[in-house]
Amino acid sequence: MQKNYTDMVKLDISEVYNAARVLKDVARHPKLIGVTKINPDAEVYLKPENLQHTGSFKLRGAYYMISQLTPEQKAKGVIACSAGNHAQGVALGATHNGIKSLICLPAGAPISKVNATKALGAEVCLVNGVYDDAYNKALELQKEHGYTLVHPFDNPLVIAGQGTIGLEIVEEMPDVEAVIVPVGGGGLISGVAFALKTLKPDVKVYGVQAEGAPSMVNSLKKNERIRLDSVSTIADGIAVKEPGENTYELCSKYVDEIVTVSDDEIAAAILALIEQHKLVAEGAGAVSVAAAMFNKVPIKGKKVVCVVSGGNIDVTSLNRVITRGLAKSGRDCTITVNLSDKPGELSKVCNIIGELGANILSVQHERNSTNTQINGCQLRIEMETLNHDHIAKVKQGLEQSGFDVN
Numbered sequence: 188m189q190k191n192y193t194d195m196v197k198l199d200i201s202e203v204y205n206a207a208r209v210l211k212d213v214a215r216h217p218k219l220i221g222v223t224k225i226n227p228d229a230e231v232y233l234k235p236e237n238l239q240h241t242g243s244f245k246l247r248g249a250y251y252m253i254s255q256l257t258p259e260q261k262a263k264g265v266i267a268c269s270a271g272n273h274a275q276g277v278a279l280g281a282t283h284n285g286i287k288s289l290i291c292l293p294a295g296a297p298i299s300k301v302n303a304t305k306a307l308g309a310e311v312c313l314v315n316g317v318y319d320d321a322y323n324k325a326l327e328l329q330k331e332h333g334y335t336l337v338h339p340f341d342n343p344l345v346i347a348g349q350g351t352i353g354l355e356i357v358e359e360m361p362d363v364e365a366v367i368v369p370v371g372g373g374g375l376i377s378g379v380a381f382a383l384k385t386l387k388p389d390v391k392v393y394g395v396q397a398e399g400a401p402s403m404v405n406s407l408k409k410n411e412r413i414r415l416d417s418v419s420t421i422a423d424g425i426a427v428k429e430p431g432e433n434t435y436e437l438c439s440k441y442v443d444e445i446v447t448v449s450d451d452e453i454a455a456a457i458l459a460l461i462e463q464h465k466l467v468a469e470g471a472g473a474v475s476v477a478a479a480m481f482n483k484v485p486i487k488g489k490k491v492v493c494v495v496s497g498g499n500i501d502v503t504s505l506n507r508v509i510t511r512g513l514a515k516s517g518r519d520c521t522i523t524v525n526l527s528d529k530p531g532e533l534s535k536v537c538n539i540i541g542e543l544g545a546n547i548l549s550v551q552h553e554r555n556s557t558n559t560q561i562n563g564c565q566l567r568i569e570m571e572t573l574n575h576d577h578i579a580k581v582k583q584g585l586e587q588s589g590f591d592v593n
Contacts (some may be wrong), residue, residue, distance in 0.1 A: 195524055197342055197438070200385045203350040208253040210351055213283070214247050215239050219492060224330070224463050226479045229448040230484040233476070234356060235472075237468050241275035241303070243424075244349060244375060244496050245339070249276030251348030253284055261286050264309070266334035268318065271300025272424055272471075272497050273339040277417030278309035280337075289334065291321040296401030297423065297501030317418060318372075319428045321350025334406055340374025341431025349375045356492050363390055363488040367475040369496045370394040370403050371425030379440035379494065393469040393484040394438065395474040397453065399421040403430045403438060404445050421450045422507060424471030424497055444512055446484055448477040451515040458512030459496070469500035470508070487527035501583055517575035521567065522582065528554060528564040536566060539588055543581045546571040 204206065219232040219237065236244035253265060264287035269276040281288035285450040288309040292301060293316060298358055312328070314321040318339075329336050338345060352375070356363055367375040368385060373394075380392040396404050397420035405413040406429075414429040430438070438445070453470050456477035460466045464562075468476070475493040478484050500508070513519035527533045540547055551567040572578050585592045 198346060198381055200382065202343070202347040203382050206344075206347045207245070207354055209352045210247055210348065210447060211249055211253050213240075213250055214351075215466055216355055216480055219356070220464065220466075222464055225459065225476060225493070226482070226486065226491075226574060227276075229479065229488065230490045231479055231486075232360070232492045233464070233466070234352060234492050234494045235466060236352065237466060237472050237495050239497075241272070241307070241480035242499040243272035243275065243472075244352060244494070245272040245276035246279060247267075247276075247351055248340075248342075248345035248348030248378070249337055250271060250280035250283070252342055252344040253277070253280040253286065255344055256286075256335060260335045263333045264288060265324050265337050266291070266320040266329050266332075267337040267339065269296075269339055270297045270501055271487045273337075273589055274304040274309065274311075275307055275336050275499075276298065276396050278304050278307035282308035285480060289328065291325040291328070293317050293321050295423070297338065297499065297504065299501045300499050303499070309439075316343065317426055317428065318349075328350070337558045338431070340372035340377075341433050343363055343433060346374050346378040346381070346433065348378065350378030350382040350407050352378040352494060353387070357383060357386050360490070360492065361387075363387070363492055365391040365393060365484070365486050365491045367395060367478050367484060367486075367491065367493045369422075369471050370396045371400070371427040371471065371475045373438050374405055375436045375494070375496060376442060377437035381437055382487065384441045391443045391489075392441065393478065395440050395478040395483070396445060396447050397425060397474060398447045398449050400426045401427075402427055403435070404447055405464070406435055407439060407445060420453075420470065421504070422453055422470030422474055424469055424499075426456045431496055444484065446478055448474050448481065448483060451511055452477040452481050454508045455515040456512075457500070457508050458516065461509070466495065467498045467500060469497050472497040515527070517520065517572060517578055519569070520572050520578045523593040524566040524568065524585060525563055525593075526566065528562055533566065535588065536568070536590060539584050540568070540570060543577075543584050545577065545581050546572070
């Protein structure tokens with residue numbers, strides 16, 4: 188029978204171990220992957236939950252909660268709200284147990300996640316707005332039809348299911364010193380931090396949110412749950428306006444620090460995972476790697492695990508993310524060169540860039556710009572470069588030859 192939890196619950200490690208037993212033959216248990224290039228000053232490993240069934244850790248918590256429902260609750264069906272990943276976990280868990288499922292998703296959820304949820308047997312209701320708007324719609328339908336709500340992060344059974352990741356990390360790497368975890372509503376980090384701190388109190392647990400959705404960061408700073416007016420980030424899976432009651436309390440108690448990363452840093456992390464490690468992560472899944480790459484948390488000299496929480500990125504978004512990642516890492520650069528409008532000047536600029544090892548991708552030649560002298564012109568050049576040092580070298584070479592570069 189499903190346990191009757193009140194709003195605020197003291198989680199017990201036995202619940203996490205029970206979840207591990209239930210999930211043993213259901214979820215995948217991806218092994219840690221050592222990565223040397225993410226941060227050369229630390230010994231970094233990845234926990235690739237993007238390789239999980241449904242492409243995300245969310246299966247763990249959703250399936251475990253559904254497995255604990257009473258026969259009466261199963262007969263009425265379940266409902267959930269999600270940015271996409273929880274939806275697939277609920278759909279798979281419900282279908283596997285022969286239960287009807289209805290999922291409310293934000294209308295802006297990636298089409299890949301919407302289609303995948305339908306393919307797993309769930310009925311989908313698209314709701315205008317973000318996660319919180321979908322949540323309110325799910326509550327409305329729950330009351331109307333008597334469904335059981337499978338909360339994406341604030342239910343103790345869901346949190347216990349996510350905590351199985353912490354058990355697996357400690358089992359595989361008993362000497363782990365720090366774990367970095369993505370944070371949206373806080374279900375993943377609550378479960379992981381609780382399990383880790385219970386078994387290994389000296390381990391550091393760091394959370395990461397997107398700069399455009401810092402709900403847990405702001406809440407911990409204010410010592411109370413804060414609701415954001417709006418959220419905006421490429422990490423749609425963690426674009427949550429307000430943390431949960433249980434997750435806020437658990438994060439306050441067990442998490443050492445939560446930091447933020449920019450969308451450009453997230454894009455750079457996605458690119459690094461694809462290019463260096465042949466792993467596809469979505470924005471929410473890559474924030475932990477971004478924090479390690481850009482030294483947002485103190486991990487120098489430590490053995491660190493980054494939880495890559497999901498890989499369900501929409502293909503149509505991936506090209507834009509890669510372009511941003513290339514720019515952030517200095518692999519793609521656009522410069523503006525002001526020069527005299529006379530024969531040979533364009534050729535000189537191109538020769539200098541070529542001699543310095545950069546590859547010109549496009550050139551825009553503007554004679555009528557109001558930002559140039561009457562007898563001048565402006566070039567907008569997009570280049571393929573090696574890194575930020577290489578960009579600086581190209582700019583320096585052009586300036587030393589007398590060109591005005593911006």
